[in-house]
Amino acid sequence: MKRNCVVLLSGGIDSATVLAIAKNKGYDTYALTFDYKQRHRIEIERAKDIVASSNVKKHLILSADLDRIGGSALTSNIQVPCGRGEVEISKGIPVTYVPGRNILFLSYALSWAEVIEAYDIFIGVNAIDYSGYPDCRPEFIELFENMANAGTKSGAEGKKIHIRTPLIRMTKSDIIRKGAELDVDFRLTWSCYDPAPDQKPCGNCDSCFLRMKGCKEAGLTDPLLYNKEP
Amino acid sequence: MKRNCVVLLSGGIDSATVLAIAKNKGYDTYALTFDYKQRHRIEIERAKDIVASSNVKKHLILSADLDRIGGSALTSNIQVPCGRGEVEISKGIPVTYVPGRNILFLSYALSWAEVIEAYDIFIGVNAIDYSGYPDCRPEFIELFENMANAGTKSGAEGKKIHIRTPLIRMTKSDIIRKGAELDVDFRLTWSCYDPAPDQKPCGNCDSCFLRMKGCKEAGLTDPLLYNKEP
Numbered sequence: 001m002k003r004n005c006v007v008l009l010s011g012g013i014d015s016a017t018v019l020a021i022a023k024n025k026g027y028d029t030y031a032l033t034f035d036y037k038q039r040h041r042i043e044i045e046r047a048k049d050i051v052a053s054s055n056v057k058k059h060l061i062l063s064a065d066l067d068r069i070g071g072s073a074l075t076s077n078i079q080v081p082c083g084r085g086e087v088e089i090s091k092g093i094p095v096t097y098v099p100g101r102n103i104l105f106l107s108y109a110l111s112w113a114e115v116i117e118a119y120d121i122f123i124g125v126n127a128i129d130y131s132g133y134p135d136c137r138p139e140f141i142e143l144f145e146n147m148a149n150a151g152t153k154s155g156a157e158g159k160k161i162h163i164r165t166p167l168i169r170m171t172k173s174d175i176i177r178k179g180a181e182l183d184v185d186f187r188l189t190w191s192c193y194d195p196a197p198d199q200k201p202c203g204n205c206d207s208c209f210l211r212m213k214g215c216k217e218a219g220l221t222d223p224l225l226y227n228k229e230p
Numbered sequence: 231m232k233r234n235c236v237v238l239l240s241g242g243i244d245s246a247t248v249l250a251i252a253k254n255k256g257y258d259t260y261a262l263t264f265d266y267k268q269r270h271r272i273e274i275e276r277a278k279d280i281v282a283s284s285n286v287k288k289h290l291i292l293s294a295d296l297d298r299i300g301g302s303a304l305t306s307n308i309q310v311p312c313g314r315g316e317v318e319i320s321k322g323i324p325v326t327y328v329p330g331r332n333i334l335f336l337s338y339a340l341s342w343a344e345v346i347e348a349y350d351i352f353i354g355v356n357a358i359d360y361s362g363y364p365d366c367r368p369e370f371i372e373l374f375e376n377m378a379n380a381g382t383k384s385g386a387e388g389k390k391i392h393i394r395t396p397l398i399r400m401t402k403s404d405i406i407r408k409g410a411e412l413d414v415d416f417r418l419t420w421s422c423y424d425p426a427p428d429q430k431p432c433g434n435c436d437s438c439f440l441r442m443k444g445c446k447e448a449g450l451t452d453p454l455l456y457n458k459e460p
Contacts, residue, residue, distance in 0.1 A: 093383050104334070
């Protein structure tokens with residue numbers, strides 16, 4: 001019997017790879033994408049493209065007004081830092097951190113999971129090659145799972161909910177290798193936080209930096225063209 | 231120095247009382263209300279009235295498309311059970327449970343708290359005279375708080391976040407007495423899950439039942455008129 005799962009799908013390399021992993025494990029996948037008024041809303045279009053090329057049961061795109069809460073370079077009028085590089089990225093929590101974002105996304109996923117009777121929620125968080133966000137760490141995921149099992153009908157009825165994070169201990173190049181192995185079409189994915197008006201990736205933000213570094217280490221030519229040639 | 235807090239304000243007796251408690255403790259209050267496409271959206275108007283009569287710093291009304299997720303009598307085309315009474319209410323989780331609702335509301339509150347530098351989030355959950363929802367229990371609140379401290383910038387920086395639940399161990403009549411003591415204007419509050427087309431409370435749903443029972447036990451005449459006289 002097929003099992004249902006919810007996959008958080010932003011449209012980036014990581015979540016596209018997670019979707020491929022969940023499908024490869026035999027799940028019926030329900031993809032969840034957010035329009036949270038992010039600067040790089042183009043990623044939503046890429047999420048749709050990824051879904052169109054995959055055998056997904058349902059794709060739900062929900063709106064979350066995080067621009068009305070603010071506090072992040074991705075949702076308000078704060079400059080996205082450019083050209084920080086590896087050393088700078090390791091220094092604390094950057095302004096691209098969106099307060100409570102993964103908590104919120106996982107909460108919506110939990111709500112949907114209850115309705116479709118899914119007990120597995122997949123999220124592409126990563127604690128190795130990442131930007132220092134607190135909501136990407138293994139200790140957070142474990143505590144979210146505990147909370148989820150106490151605060152839901154599924155949990156109260158003894159059906160254990162799992163937050164699945166297959167990428168959490170992988171480097172970006174490992175993720176890219178894994179995605180390539182599972183035939184993820186990286187042309188459909190999006191990473192840049194601060195696209196140019198012509199919708200080319202900037203090649204300068206943390207997310208572009210990590211993508212370019214990962215591709216290089218994995219020996220893969222990134223199919224996206226950058227404003228600034230890598 | 232004043233401290234900021236976020237108060238989840240639905241527009242009911244409980245959350246109006248919690249708002250009064252937070253103000254009485256000297257907090258600067260930031261009220262958060264949701265339009266989650268609930269059947270009883272009239273409560274949002276009542277929340278506005280409560281805010282208008284209180285000295286609240288800011289009132290944010292956010293939209294959450296829980297109707298697109300469904301699975302509850304409050305957000306989809308499922309009948310609200312009527313006239314269940316005390317014995318029936320104690321039996322398991324009813325169809326008015328909204329999957330993941332309090333988790334989602336607390337997550338948004340957490341996001342806002344990070345931005346306004348608030349470390350206290352007030353929610354009017356109650357584990358005594360309540361409808362059997364898993365997301366109203368003390369064990370859930372404790373685990374949410376643990377998760378919040380691991381998954382946010384505030385938590386990562388060692389500024390402890392508290393989920394404050396002043397009503398959790400009170401009966402409905404205790405809550406009503408407390409509210410009356412703090413001059414909560416119950417005329418402005420709303421409880422009914424299933425208002426009639428003329429926007430009168432039904433007098434029959436679990437929420438009306440608990441309100442009427444609480445008022446009676448507290449010796450207070452409920453200022454709301456019911457379709458079915460209590």
